[in-house]
Amino acid sequence: MKDFISGRAYVVGDSIDTDQIIPAKNLVYSMSDPEERKHYGRQALSAIPSEGQGLPYGNIPFTAEGKHESEYTILIAGSNFGCGSSREHAPFSLLVAGIEAVVAESYARIFYRNSVDAGFLVPLESRVRLVDKIRTGDELEIDLSVSTLKNVTTGEEYLLNPLGDVAEILRAGNVFEYARQAGLIPD
Amino acid sequence: MQHVVQIPGNRNLRGGRNCKRLIDVILHGRGNIQPFSAGIGNSDAALIMGTGKIWVRIPETMRFVFEGELPPYLMAKDLILTVIGDIGFDGGTYCALEFTGTAVYDLSMEERMTLTNMAIEAGGKNGIIEPDEKTFEYVRSRTNASFEPVYGDEDSKLILERAYDVTCMEPVVAKPHRPDNRAGVTEVSGTKLDKAYLGSCTGGKLEDFQAAAQIIKGEEVRVDTYVVPSSTEVSEAMRTTMVDGVSLWDVFVNAGCQMGHASCGACLGGPIDTFGRMQGSEVVISTTNRNFPGRMGSNEASIYLASPLTVAASALSGVITDPREALV
Known part of the structure; x- marks a missing residue:
């Protein structure tokens, strides 16, 4: 986990469920095969209704047609x-798709756990509702050492909830690395 | 592995966010009591199997107190759908939902499981009920191992407490397409149905079928009605549990229900030929847990969630029906 994450924002609404993040029909693809795994990037967030894709504008695809990597990082x-x-x-x-951090008002807990355990991304909580303040495409900077998010495009800065103890798991890479470092799993 | 191994337990953690401990997980076999039960992902499961450890973020507690004598037309499903309707399907996110009060302790262990199991439908981390003599009997009937009950802290902090007088409550349904889209059964009675479904971990236990049988016995269903036991144990018990000289299983057969093998059935949709699965724009009343679009197999279907009593009464009339009309 990096302490400093920067890139462009992609904004979505409330209660985005895992079927909107990756529709169940895609789960047949391998997560380890280098070609098949790209399918997950191509389909990420594809089931969000188009008016909710890339707020406040809507109708902004998360990944360009045929691409598995998004131009958005946060x-x-x-x-x-x-x-x-x-x-x-x-x-x-x-x-x-290239997302390094999610900043949400709150998480369903299993998504939060899965993000941390496998070290897929950094799940951060905002203290205020950012969906109405940040626009898709804004340039953002997250500094985890002081738990802040800066909107470079508008100059506004927001406080995030500190990651707390889960930062140790994310720093180790994933929960298995964390357990190895803690001596719970022999090398 | 049984599908229904939900173990009601008790609260033993103080509230607080951002707390993490790699704690020891005590993996019990089927039928033992865990003090704390919450869903986990693949990596969690692997770590537990390899090391016996899991990290937890200590949940804050919400308490729901149900007082009064439960009327015969209400079931635990009505209580939990009322709670979910009150706080919203994300109202309990990451919280422990504790259920207490005389009406909760009057419930059987199976009915308590319906309460604790569906805490997740309000976003909860876990549902919890402090143990009582019924809990101990339940454990003792399944194991000779010694155990130590765990109780909540006297001074534990609550972020929400709500009290209900069950004598003033009415049967409820969750309308399409969210478990918190609650309505009193009288508000939706008369809604035309294509199917009725009795099954799932919270609606396919022995007592769920016994409740439905009170209404269905000697009658004939008006719509396709699917009966799916939640476990092979339930399925077998339905054949040996007698109701006025007829097995519980045959009560449903004689009423024209379609009987399924023990499984999750159509609760989560599944392949197109899944028993009881929704097709096209059908309308169903179901004892299952969730009614999101597409949940029971068809994106166009409309799912009403209700208690086994309400589903049974509705199956007989072909429209959503107040169980109070059928229980006279």
């Missing part, structure tokens, strides 16, 4: 992000 979301069926493919698909 996902801004409302409350209850990642609700619905538990599947690690959801944060994985965002990772493949």
Whole structure:
């Protein structure tokens, strides 16, 4: 995990469930095969209704037609992000598309756990609702050492909730590396 | 592995955010009591199997107190759908939802499982009920191992407490397409149905079928009605549990229900030939847990969630029906 994450924002609304993040019909693809895994990036966020894709404008595809990598690095979301069926493919698909951090008002807990455990991305909580303040395409900078998010485009800065103890797992890379370092898994 | 191994337990953690501990996980076999039960992902499961450890973020607690004598037309499903309707399907996100009060302790262990199981439908991390003598009997009937009950802290902080008088509550449904889209059954009675579905971990236990049988016995269903036991144990018990000289299983057969093998069935949709699955724009009343678009197999279908009593009464009339009309 990097302490400093920067890039362009992609903004979505409330209660984006795991079926909107990666529709269940895509789960047949391998997560490890270098070609097949790209499918997850291509389909990430594809089931969000088009008016909700890339707020406040809408109709902005997360990944360009045929591309598995997105031009956006930071996902801004409302409350209850990642609700619905538990599947690690959801944060994985965002990772493949190039998302390094999600900043949401709140998370469904299994999405949060899956993100941390596998080290797919950094799930951050905002203290205020950012969906109405940040626009898709804005340049953002996250500084995890002081838990701030700066909107370079508008000059505004927001406080985030500190990651707390889960930062140790993310720094180790994933929960298995963390357990190795803690001596729970022999090398 | 049984599908229904949800274990009601008790609260033993103080509230607080951003707390993480790699704690020891005590993996119990089927039928033992875990003090704390919450869903996990693949990596969590692998780590637990390899090391016996899991990290937890300590949840804050919401408490729901149900007082009064539960009327015969209400079930635990009505209580939990009322709670979910009140706080919203994300109202309990990452929280422990504790259920207490005389009406909760009057419930059987199976009915308590319906309450604790569906805490997740309000976003909860876990549902929890402090143990009582019924809990201990339940454990003792399944194991000779010794155990130590765990109780909540006297001074534990709550972020929400709500009290309900169950004698003033009415049967409820969750309308399409969210579990928190609650309505009193009288508001939607008369809604035309294509199917009725009795099954799932919260609606396919032995007592769920016993409740439905009170209404269905000796009658004939008006719409395709699917009966799916939640486990092979339930399925077998339905054949040996007698209702006025007829097995519980045959009560449903004689009423014209379609009987399925023990499984999750159509609760989560599944392949097109799944038993009881929704097709096209059908309308169903179901004892299952969730009614999101497409949940039972068809994106166009409309799912009403309700108690086994309400589903049984509705199956007989072909429209959503107040169980109070059928229980006279």
